[in-house]
Amino acid sequence: MSEDALLNVRGLTKSFRSVEVIRGMDISFSLGKRHLIIGPNGAGKTTFFNLLNGQIPSSSGTIEFLGHDITRLSVRQRALLGLGRTFQIASLFQELSVWENVMIAAGAPASPLRHESALKSIAEEALDTCGLRARRDERVRTLSYGEQRRLEIALSLTTEPKLLLLDEPMAGLTRSEREMLAERIAKLSRTTSVLMIEHDLEIALPLAEHLTVLHLGQVVASGHRDDVMRDPFVRKIYLV
Amino acid sequence: MMTLYVVNGLAYGNLLFLMAAGFTLIFGVLRVINMAHGSLYLLGAHVAISVAQSGAGIWAGILAGSIVAAAIGSIAERFLLYRLQGDYLAQVLVTIGLFMIIGDLALLYWGGTPRVFTLPPELVYSIPVGALRYPADRLVLLLVGPLIAVALWYAIERTRFGATVRASVDDEEIAQAIGVSVPRLRLLVFATGSLLAGLSGALGATFVGAKPGLDLEVILLALVIVIIGGPGSLVGSYIAALLIGILDSIGKSLFPEASLFLLFAPMLLILMLRPNGLFGRPVTENAIKPDLRPIVIPMPQAAIGIASAAVDQLKRLPGSVWLILAASLMLALPFLMSEYTLGIVTLALIWAVFAIGLNIMLGYGGMPSLGHALFFGVGAYATAWSGLAGLNAHLGLLLSIVGAAITACILAGVSLRTRQAQLLLVTLALAQVVWGVVFKWRSVTGGDDGLIHPQQFGVFKSFGHAAGSYVNVTVIFAASAFVYWLFARSRLRLNITGIRSNEKRMMTLGYNTARITFVTYVVSGMFSGLAGGLYAIYSGFVAPDLFSVYTSAKVLLMVILGMPGMFAGPVIGAFALIGLEEILSGLTARWHSLLGCIYIMVAMLAFGGVRFGRQQTDGQQGGAKP
Numbered sequence: 001m002s003e004d005a006l007l008n009v010r011g012l013t014k015s016f017r018s019v020e021v022i023r024g025m026d027i028s029f030s031l032g033k034r035h036l037i038i039g040p041n042g043a044g045k046t047t048f049f050n051l052l053n054g055q056i057p058s059s060s061g062t063i064e065f066l067g068h069d070i071t072r073l074s075v076r077q078r079a080l081l082g083l084g085r086t087f088q089i090a091s092l093f094q095e096l097s098v099w100e101n102v103m104i105a106a107g108a109p110a111s112p113l114r115h116e117s118a119l120k121s122i123a124e125e126a127l128d129t130c131g132l133r134a135r136r137d138e139r140v141r142t143l144s145y146g147e148q149r150r151l152e153i154a155l156s157l158t159t160e161p162k163l164l165l166l167d168e169p170m171a172g173l174t175r176s177e178r179e180m181l182a183e184r185i186a187k188l189s190r191t192t193s194v195l196m197i198e199h200d201l202e203i204a205l206p207l208a209e210h211l212t213v214l215h216l217g218q219v220v221a222s223g224h225r226d227d228v229m230r231d232p233f234v235r236k237i238y239l240v
Numbered sequence: 241m242m243t244l245y246v247v248n249g250l251a252y253g254n255l256l257f258l259m260a261a262g263f264t265l266i267f268g269v270l271r272v273i274n275m276a277h278g279s280l281y282l283l284g285a286h287v288a289i290s291v292a293q294s295g296a297g298i299w300a301g302i303l304a305g306s307i308v309a310a311a312i313g314s315i316a317e318r319f320l321l322y323r324l325q326g327d328y329l330a331q332v333l334v335t336i337g338l339f340m341i342i343g344d345l346a347l348l349y350w351g352g353t354p355r356v357f358t359l360p361p362e363l364v365y366s367i368p369v370g371a372l373r374y375p376a377d378r379l380v381l382l383l384v385g386p387l388i389a390v391a392l393w394y395a396i397e398r399t400r401f402g403a404t405v406r407a408s409v410d411d412e413e414i415a416q417a418i419g420v421s422v423p424r425l426r427l428l429v430f431a432t433g434s435l436l437a438g439l440s441g442a443l444g445a446t447f448v449g450a451k452p453g454l455d456l457e458v459i460l461l462a463l464v465i466v467i468i469g470g471p472g473s474l475v476g477s478y479i480a481a482l483l484i485g486i487l488d489s490i491g492k493s494l495f496p497e498a499s500l501f502l503l504f505a506p507m508l509l510i511l512m513l514r515p516n517g518l519f520g521r522p523v524t525e526n527a528i529k530p531d532l533r534p535i536v537i538p539m540p541q542a543a544i545g546i547a548s549a550a551v552d553q554l555k556r557l558p559g560s561v562w563l564i565l566a567a568s569l570m571l572a573l574p575f576l577m578s579e580y581t582l583g584i585v586t587l588a589l590i591w592a593v594f595a596i597g598l599n600i601m602l603g604y605g606g607m608p609s610l611g612h613a614l615f616f617g618v619g620a621y622a623t624a625w626s627g628l629a630g631l632n633a634h635l636g637l638l639l640s641i642v643g644a645a646i647t648a649c650i651l652a653g654v655s656l657r658t659r660q661a662q663l664l665l666v667t668l669a670l671a672q673v674v675w676g677v678v679f680k681w682r683s684v685t686g687g688d689d690g691l692i693h694p695q696q697f698g699v700f701k702s703f704g705h706a707a708g709s710y711v712n713v714t715v716i717f718a719a720s721a722f723v724y725w726l727f728a729r730s731r732l733r734l735n736i737t738g739i740r741s742n743e744k745r746m747m748t749l750g751y752n753t754a755r756i757t758f759v760t761y762v763v764s765g766m767f768s769g770l771a772g773g774l775y776a777i778y779s780g781f782v783a784p785d786l787f788s789v790y791t792s793a794k795v796l797l798m799v800i801l802g803m804p805g806m807f808a809g810p811v812i813g814a815f816a817l818i819g820l821e822e823i824l825s826g827l828t829a830r831w832h833s834l835l836g837c838i839y840i841m842v843a844m845l846a847f848g849g850v851r852f853g854r855q856q857t858d859g860q861q862g863g864a865k866p
Contacts, residue, residue: 053748079750091748093741096734104738107731108749159749 005064006031006163006193007052012061014047014217021047023217025061029210034185035195036204036225039214040237045197046088048214049165052195053085054078066162080109084161088168090148092140092155099136101151102126105158122158129184130154146177153181157188164188166196170203178203205229213237244372245489251378253485254385255444259458260465260477261392262436268472269405269429271328271661272321275335275789278458279342280309280434284441285450286350289357292445298357302442309438310431312342317430320840322423323535328661329608330847333800336793337839339455344832347452356449377446384443388436389478396474405429456789463669464507470520471662479518500676507669508654515657515666535844570714579706586710588818589717590774595798595810596724597767602796603804604733605760606740607656608664611671613791614651615644615765617678617784619772621685624782627695636695637716637773644769648762656757668789675787690783697777709778716774720767721811727763728807736760737805768795797839800846 007029014022021044029035039045050056052063054075062071070078093101102123127133130150132143140148149172156164169185170178182203188194198204205211211228213220221231228234263277284305292301316338324330365376396402405425408415412422441450441458448454465484469476484503491502510517574582594616601607619640626636655666678685685691697712727733735756738746746753776782785791798817802809820838824831 055744075744075747076750076752079748085748087745091742091745093738093745095741096737100734100737104734104746105749107734109751155745155749 005029006033006066007195008062008064010062010064012048012051012063013059014044014051014056015059021217022051022058025217025219027212027219027222029193029195031066032190032193033210034208035193035210035212036208037195037197037212037214038199038201039220042216043214044217045214046167047217049085049167049195049197053083053165079159079161082162083165084156084159084163085165086152086156086167086169088171090145090152092148092151094141095139097137097139098127098132098143098151099123101140101155102158105155108159126154126158129157131180146173149173150177150181153184157192161192163193163195166194166198168197168199170198170200182207244374245493246486247374248378249486249489250482251381251485252489253482254381255440255448256461256465256485257385257478257481258381258388258436258440258443260462260469260481261389261474262433262440263459263462264466264469264472264474264477265392265396265436266430266433267466267661267665270321270426271326272331272430273328273335273661273664274313274433275332275459276313276316276338276342277335277433277437277462278455279339279346280313280437281441281458282346282450282455283312283342284309284438285445285448285454286346286355286441287438288442288445289355289450290350292357298359298363298446301357301445302439305442305445306435306439309441310435313434313437314427314431317427318423320844321430322426324843324847327847328664329796329800330843332610332664333793333797333843334840336789337836337843339459340836340839341833343452343455344830344836346450346455348830350450352452354449354451356447357445359446375447381443389474393474460669460672461503463665463672464503467507467517467665467669468510470514470517471665472521473517473519476517476519500680504673504676508673511654511657511666511669516662574703574707574710579704582706582710584818584822586706586713586778588815589713590771590778591795591798591818592811592814593717593720593774594768594771594795595802595814596720597764597769597771598795598799599802599804599810600724600727600767601760601764602799603806603809604728604740605736605757605764607757607761608660608796609667609764610664610789610792610796611655611667611669612764612768612795613787613789614667614671614674615647615768616772616775616791616795617671617674617782617787618643618647619769620776620782620786621678621691621772622769623695623773623776624691624693627693627776628691633695633698633712633777636777637770640769640773640776641766644765644772645762647769648765652758652761656754656761668792671787671792672789675784678787679784685784688784690781690785692781693776695777695780713774713778716770720770724767725807732756732759732763793839797842801842803846 005028007027009025009027012022012025013020025048037045037048047056051058054070054073054077058071062069064070065078065081065083068081070081070083073081093104096104103119106119106123106126124133127136130147130153132147132151132154135143135147140151143151149169153166153169156166166185169181173181178200185194185196185207194208196204196208205225208225210223211225212222213228213231213234215237220237221228221234259277259281262280263274266272266274266277286305287308288298288301288305290301291304292298296304316334320334321331324334359377363377366373367376367379368374396405404415404420408420408422408425415422415425461484465477465480468483469478469480483506487502487506495502514520573585577585594612597615598609598612601609601612622639622643623633623636626639627633631639651670655663655670658666679688681687697708700708700711702708703711735746735751738751739753739756743753746756772786775786794817798813799810800813801816802811802813821831821835824834828834
């Protein structure tokens with residue numbers, strides 16, 4: 001195993017009853033990179049994310065994260081090791097205000113900060129990130145869809161995870177919102193590695209150095225973006 | 241002799257099953273905790289006895305009892321519970337209201353003496369069991385019980401109709417879309433459950449009979465059975481009912497002192513080992529609330545305008561103004577009021593501390609409890625014992641807080657493994673366990689006579705009794721309110737509200753959600769315990785009633801009346817309800833019925849079944865489906 005291994009997945013399998021959704025997946029992701037995961041509907045992308053952060057237990061196989069075997073750890077334990085994620089459908093604290101949302105994220109045990117003043121400044125920063133400073137006291141429920149997506153990402157950035165799983169961050173956003181978000185992801189510090197699922201290749205491809213293609217629960221191709229894009233099988237099943 | 245206990249236990253167990261089956265059916269399919277189930281049982285028994293005594297015969301009585309119960313249950317579902325779908329808290333309040341009304345009216349109509357129907361001599365048979373003879377009327381249960389059990393199981397698990405019921409409950413919108421009338425299905429399930437309650441009451445008419453308080457006993461037994469068997473599981477209920485029937489039969493004869501504990505011990509064991517019961521599955525909540533058109537009570541435009549303007553103005557006042565207003569009012573009260581009224585205000589302040597405790601758990605944490613009387617009672621007894629041991633009042637109150645905290649620590653492991661409606665069920669059951677222990681453990685608790693203790697407030701004695709109590713309670717209330725204010729601004733409050741809103745996300749952020757809910761539960765218990773301690777000193781007397789479901793329901797209503805999660809809500813709710821009780825009990829002897837109506841009205845108003853609105857001039861207003 002190389003030293004800069006971020007994630008090492010060996011023989012990962014997940015079945016729901018008799019249906020195998022992830023079939024013996026072997027793959028490594030290296031530290032500090034931007035990784036994009038693509039694949040047609042039903043390829044098992046979101047299931048893969050759920051296995052990575054512990055939302056659902058795997059049927060077999062191992063997951064190593066920064067050298068720790070995390071296969072049997074809970075969501076919380078993985079978060080404490082520095083694994084953060086966003087959800088496909090914005091998963092916010094709907095009844096709380098925008099400010100309370102970012103304060104919860106800033107004060108999370110997974111976050112490196114402890115002092116109340118430091119918490120406030122990181123929360124302020126998160127408000128700027130998602131451009132919601134003007135609406136800080138409003139309930140999340142009253143925000144527009146695009147605003148909720150932005151807040152969703154601001155929340156996961158606030159904890160400064162070592163690895164951030166972004167599940168379709170651009171879905172449902174307008175063109176300008178997408179560009180704004182892409183810019184923000186591009187500006188992320190390199191101490192945060194990124195694994196992103198995204199359908200909009202036009203905007204997501206330039207962000208990633210490393211591209212992985214999933215198909216029917218298996219890795220079809222994985223490597224440098226440009227190499228993978230030239231792969232004939234990938235062109236056939238996904239890009240045509 | 242043992243054979244007789246077992247046969248008796250099996251017969252009783254089958255009766256218990258018939259009673260619990262209706263309860264578990266309604267909870268399993270509709271997610272309604274029907275606190276009026278015992279009342280329907282009682283009605284069934286009373287009606288059966290009356291009809292049988294009138295000369296129509298016992299079979300006509302059984303039929304009449306079942307039908308009356310089914311009819312009342314159907315009316316409650318159609319006109320009240322249906323409008324509150326998905327709001328299990330509101331539904332519980334409504335059924336508690338019905339429980340109070342039916343109990344009160346039954347007492348008025350049939351009186352307070354226990355009634356049993358004595359079979360005419362030509363119907364009395366007995367069958368030899370071992371060396372003794374056993375009355376045949378109870379053995380009928382051994383026939384009817386299994387018959388109905390199998391029929392119910394078959395109807396729900398093996399027929400197309402049963403499948404429709406199960407599917408519709410999971411997704412009402414889809415069911416409606418494919419042409420199933422969900423309101424009619426719900427009504428049918430509720431009617432069946434109620435019919436079973438009435439039938440079991442009627443079948444027990446010859447040996448259990450009917451008496452005031454039986455409704456509560458029945459609901460407790462149903463709870464124990466449903467928790468052991470697993471909520472919603474008919475098979476589980478049947479096995480649990482037989483088990484409880486036999487345990488009760490043996491227990492009552494051989495260990496009368498410990499008989500209640502014999503029933504509760506298996507339940508506690510099950511809760512610790514299998515929170516979902518022997519055969520239960522984790523409860524899924526019905527997330528979708530149907531868009532119902534609320535009932536609008538017309539109000540003149542001017543009244544609504546004035547009310548909303550007043551609320552707006554009040555909201556604009558800064559907190560400091562409120563504080564000064566409240567403080568001056570409290571200082572002025574002793575000079576303005578009679579001793580009696582001052583006593584009522586003192587009582588309301590005590591209940592406010594209690595309601596603050598529940599609001600921390602329910603309002604901020606979203607965790608309902610129908611067993612908060614447990615902490616109140618523990619606090620009260622702790623203070624009473626401290627008085628008997630010669631300790632002073634401050635130590636006594638400290639002990640009430642510590643006692644409640646310890647109780648919460650012990651019970652958290654059992655109760656916090658469940659959520660939402662099931663948590664309501666479990667908290668209620670736990671409080672009843674302790675109520676049972678306090679009731680029976682005469683040497684320590686004084687049993688149902690309670691304890692008279694010498695504990696008194698230590699300071700301000702020169703003010704006289706009423707004013708002295710008032711000042712002491714006010715000071716402690718202010719201190720509690722301050723701690724409560726600190727809580728509302730704390731990280732704990734932010735985190736527990738985060739969990740209420742989105743527990744999954746909290747875990748993803750690395751929060752230890754189990755610890756946060758645990759701490760909240762304990763803090764909530766401590767406030768309630770302190771309130772119990774204050775109450776013990778205020779009244780000079782403690783009794784098992786403090787632990788009862790009435791106490792838990794009352795504090796729950798206060799919190800809901802003041803809107804859960806609103807900072808000042810518990811105080812407003814406590815004053816409103818204590819004041820109402822005072823006024824109603826002065827008006828009529830039937831004030832329990834009136835109070836029951838208030839439970840129902842609050843639930844309907846607070847959860848959107850009914851609201852005040854502008855006078856409707858056309859059909860365009862209201863909640864028409866978009």
